[in-house]
Amino acid sequence: MRFAVLLKWVPDLVEDLEVDDEGTGVDTEDLKFKLNEFDDHALEQALLLAGEGDEVVALTLEGDGAEKMLCTAIAKGASRGIRLTGSSSLDTAGLADSFSQALGADTYDLILTGVQSVDDRDGQLGPVLAARMGLPCVSVVSEVGLEGSTAMVAKEYSGGMVAEFEVDLPAVLGIQAASEAPRYAPVSRVRQVQQTVDLEEFAVSGTGASSGSSITGMAQPESGGGAKMLTGLDELVEVLNGLGVT
């Protein structure tokens, strides 16, 4: 069985975000990026599902972070890493177009990606990709089991409700959480992969895919809009006393 995992490099929200000079994007100059956390769960889920003789292939767009993401995936147990070159569009429509080309060059039983990312303004990658490839898709998945040519998946709803679906393979899954917390790859192991493994490349041909909309403005919501800011413990204790909980 062959699994594909799609990875995306996104701003680390621990950092302070600022609007760029044009006023339509995030200023990325000194911004730290990281692997989309849901993609990390998608990778973990694929690694947990893969058995003897199975293959887990990690794919991402070339650029900052690509080598680190792919080598880390291999250090964790992925079989191969493919870097997509020649793609210019980073919105969901463009990503779906690029990934569908690369995935179409081989056969995959299950394609996993994070349920969403912090910047997917024009839609979630999993279901958009599935529609483009004509595959079934379930999003917000937190459990996956394989039974022959089908997958049993748990999809989370609001209020802690979960629905179970049986899905014919090949299929695309938008992973909310892997059944186990994502494993850690020691830096030394990642370095070793960087020195010994050749990452593959796939050239994407001219993509005309577009989100069909443009960003016309970006702003940080007013901070502390609603909250009365307290300074010092005394004020906090006063509030708690007032609420009668102390």
Place this chain on the structure above:
Amino acid sequence: MAGVLVVCEHLSGGFADITFEMLGLASSLQVGEVSAVAFGSMADRSGELGAASTVISAGCSDDFNPEEYAAAAKSAVETTSPDLVLVASTSMGYDIANPLAATLGIPLIAYCTGIEPEEGAFVCTSSLYGGKMGVTSTVPGPAVVMMLSGAHNADDGRIEGSPGVSDLGAVDTPGRVRFKQLIEPDQGDVDITQSGVLVAIGRGIGGKDDIEVAEELADLLDADMACSRPLVDAGWMPKSRQVGKSGMRVKPSLYIALGISGAPEHIEGMKDSATIIAINSDENAPIFDVADYGMAEDLFDVCEELIEELE
């Protein structure tokens, strides 16, 4: 026909609040007739959808099915040719809106909190980057827009009436996705939806061993522990304690958020708490927008001092 089509969401035998939030919004936009597509037997309850002038009855199973519901929504769009399609930004909505826009070849805007019509186009504000940025997009109609729940008042769209019902007929799908069963949440040892006071921890707690401080504080306040999603995913807290979109919706008299940044997914589950106190070292954290009281300080310093004071 122009106008707005609202894709209704239902769960547990009733329309979800977001359905009425979208209906209220659709009416307020004044861009033509409002229609609503309801699935399965929910279409029999068209009287609850009085904010719409037409209800499209999609012959689907009552249980959500990604393939079936997306196909039905597409068929409803083809029947009504709306300028704007509103879909909930929810688990079900993800599997309806995306294939809908992709197969129709029309634009989609996600995580939307507000829409303004402008010369045949729609100016949409989306909450991105974990709620840290408001992003404005201009999109020409027809377009699909996914609405975040809680951005509008559900009561504005909760209007009784007798809209015309138009039958879409059965939906034909390849049947590659099959619904098996719905599993109710495991309440765990404590049902946090019933708690009076909650001490909720987020990513800012740092590590698993650091949870102890919050537990000690919860003990002293006679509170139950709750958390945001990442702590459950990391295996540090049980799922039954998770507050937010895919977890529990809580409304305690007091919700103390420790090291929670306030992503829209979390806020959805706790914004109805009577009083919210947020402690987070990042003064720009969006949690301060919904909190009644905030402290932009290190949560461990505050907790330790408070524990000492309470003891």
